[in-house]
Amino acid sequence: MKPNEQHGELSRLSRERIVDAAFRAWGRTHFSNTSLNLVARELSVTKPAVYRYFKGKEELLEALRLDYADRLDCELVAPLEEGEPDFLQDVPGAASLERAAAAYVEAVYTFFERNPFHYAFFVRYLLGHPFERRPEFRDTVRRHDELLLRHLSSPLVMRYTSSTAAFWTTEHYRRDASTGRPVIGTAFEPAESMQDRTGRERTIQTITQRLVQGFLPQDHHPVDLELVERIAWLTPEEMPLPDRVFSAIEDVVQEQGYAAATVERIAERVGITKSSLYHYFRNRDEMLMQVVLRDQQHFASLARIRLQQIEHPEQQLYAFFLMIASYAVQHPVFMIVENWIRENDVSVELPREHVEQMQAIFEFLTDMVMTGRLAADPGEAFSVIGFIRFLIMQELSLLKKPIGRDDCVSLVRTLFTLFSRGLVGTEVLEGAEV
The missing domain is CATH 1.10.357 (Tetracycline Repressor; domain 2)
Structure with missing residues (x-):
């Protein structure tokens, strides 16, 4: 680059402009790609020009x-x-x-x-x-x-x-x-x-x-909380069976977070070479996606069995709250996996038979939307599922120590009440007990 061109390039830059460009360039990838090349391209400058400021x-x-x-x-x-x-x-x-x-x-x-x-x-x-x-x-x-x-x-x-x-x-x-x-x-x-x-x-x-x-009408079918809790709470014995490779991936993700779950760290945890790990997966993304798929399939199989035992859609909805929370409590990596899906806007490509199974599992929620028993627009059923996950994962992620069954059920009851009745239908004003 000629000196006058370089001077012109730098004169257009500032730390503020680079920060704005980084939000745009990295934000389009949901911050899954934070390469400085993307920022330089967004600004139409060279990467060394960015290094002059950061x-x-x-x-x-x-x-x-x-x-x-x-x-x-x-x-x-x-x-x-x-x-x-x-x-x-x-x-x-x-x-x-x-x-x-x-x-x-x-x-x-x-x-x-x-x-x-x-x-x-x-x-x-x-x-x-x-x-x-x-x-x-x-x-x-x-x-x-x-x-x-x-x-x-x-x-x-x-x-x-x-x-x-x-x-x-x-x-x-x-x-x-x-x-x-x-x-x-x-x-x-x-x-x-x-x-x-x-x-x-x-x-x-x-x-x-x-x-x-809230999301439920005032005259919705009453929910027998204790009945649903007896049926829907998932136990440690129902969590996925240990697998040498998957357990290593989950351990590294749980300890380091998905961003730091490198192939090298996972291979070291398994006790094999990096090249040997590629016999199982083509790349790091496939490894993480297989963890997602495994957890999604296992959770879905448990959810299907539980929901079949519960009659009314409103009670099935409360059961979903409980199943998400109890699964995450018993299997903490599930919380990291769920956050990873949302953070990266991931759409897991599931086998056709599993997609059909998932649709059948949550048919009750779609029916609630279509019949006006849930305050959401047609097509928003899976956004509601995402919202429920988001609420539960946020609360669990703030805990400083493991939570027991009774405390977790109490937390879920409060979240479900807020979700169902909203602020007006719940005692939420200052001085009230929730």
Whole structure:
């Protein structure tokens, strides 16, 4: 490159521009590919030009974390604090709660609308890692939590509120095929139609209703919690049988996380050479995908047996909550696998007979949507499944020690109550017991 061209290239750059480009370039891959080449290509500069501002990928990732923390403070928490008199008006009961929820959902929606790749970064690098351990987030998150906890009864209810707003906002992101840019949309309307104000308001209203009123109608079939718990709780004896290779992969993933689960580490754990491991799998991705497939198939076989013993769809729904939680408690790698699927937007290519089995297992959920017994749009059944997984995995990932059956059941009961009845139907106001 000629000196004047190099000078022009550098004059166009700044740390801020590189950070913005990294969010876009890496965000399109759900942060599964964090190559500096992608960032350089996004900026139309050379890789050495990026190195003039950042020593390497880790330093750039740290800059992304700082940028996330700064935007979270300036664009979400500070505006909520400034608008708190309107955000939580002095109106008793449900009316106040609904107004507050609508304001909060709109604030979260606006934040991710302005920063469409920040949610992928959150799920990849921040979910499951308590924010209080990260000094750059500590003050902002404390103020966010205090703002909600002044009016809600517990940290769990606070997390449910923020998770519902964030999950369903980002479930509406779709990619415009012509530009590749993330846009706000739904699975049932062209993404372009959601860019107008009417579509925006409709989406915010839908998310608010789900948060405040819950997903089940008030007159839904009563759920016999104890009956379902006796049937649906999965035991250690039902977990997948040990396999030399799969157990090694799962152990490494559980100890190191999927990102650090290298072929070398897995081969060392198995006790064979790296080249010998390739007799089992073609590459690292296939190894991890086989772990996913194995766990999905095993969980599905257990779920099918349990759900056949339960009559009403509402009770089957509670059983699904319990099965996900008890499987993750007994088989912790399942939690990492589930997070890995969501973080990377993975679609596991299952055998046809297994796909048909999965469809049959969750037919009750599809029927609930189609008959109006579940507050979701046609086609959103599997988004609801993803939401339930997300709620449970988030709570379990925050635990500092193993959880016993009774405590886990209590946690699941609370989550199911919030999911079913929403904030209005659950005693969630400050001073109430949940």
